[in-house]
């Protein structure tokens with residue numbers, strides 16, 4: 001290989017590296033989801049104005065259980081774990097009930113009765129590209 005051929009080959013390999021590097025950066029940016037977002041499911045999988053239990057896994061591998069209530073293209077959420085001892089609550093026609101010691105909560109998460117001293121904790125929900133996320137701190 002003479003000097004001219006060597007320089008051509010070197011220029012071609014540099015161009016290839018630049019293109020590959022550009023593609024990799026583009027892919028990383030389009031797939032970027034903040035680390036504190038926990039994916040809960042597609043917005044369309046949540047019924048209108050009814051609580052649906054969603055479970056996502058945070059970046060530490062811990063399950064996060066959230067009641068998601070969809071309102072058209074927005075959603076709100078409550079922690080599904082009972083504030084008494086952390087048992088996952090169940091939804092009923094009036095709101096939520098804890099199966100462990102019968103703490104009861106309204107549909108808006110307010111405590112009604114039972115050993116729980118507070119209501120269900122509100123959780124921050126984000127929607128991006130039709131996907132519902134728990135914003136977890």
Ligand code: FES
Pocket residue numbers: 082083084085086087098099100101102103114115116
């Ligand atoms: S854990 Fe829910 S009432 Fe005790």
